[in-house]
Amino acid sequence: ETGVTQTPRHLVMGMTNKKSLKCEQHLGHNAMYWYKQSAKKPLELMFVYNFKEQTENNSVPSRFSPECPNSSHLFLHLHTLQPEDSALYLCASSQDYPIIPNYGYTFGSGTRLTVV
């Protein structure tokens, strides 16, 4: 258990479905991140939230919609996804942003998403 909890661990959804990924941390961190991990590609930063405010959106398609109701919870709402969106979605947190965290990033175990 890393301190960052992601649910569900696995998700299979059709292209017309709507689903949400959840991330929760009780480490007292102020920043939370969504990353996409695809096979043979570097981790791609999707969104950054700092003190509940979206700070970065790295040109992510609108079919991905993040929500951060408080500093401890982060959601990724999914709708009308494409098969190429199948990947491992990782949530991470850090104490500070934009200062590079002295203790690195704490990652969750990820949600393995398959779009059919």
Next chain:
Amino acid sequence: AQSVTQPDIHITVSEGASLELRCNYSYGATPYLFWYVQSPGQGLQLLLKYFSGDTLVQGIKGFEAEFKRSQSSFNLRKPSVHWSDAAEYFCAVALNSGGYQKVTFGTGTKLQVIP
């Protein structure tokens, strides 16, 4: 633009043998450097980091890494590999750019440990 290269996609070593995983970065200044490990079905766990000071840094699980400015490298080493070290290893480079963090991960090196 900064980049991180992990030239070895897959490495196989025997248990008890030494290990070195390569990481090269491309950036003019000295960035912050990290190594993470990802076990199957898990997220990334921080092994060690370099911010400044001593260029040989010690991490968890018996790993160490050496920053070599002249070679723009930050290679990860372990003197004796254990079967539980089988995982994927990611090098990451971070710097402050325009007031924001800019973190770039390598594509990873998958380590297989054989008896």
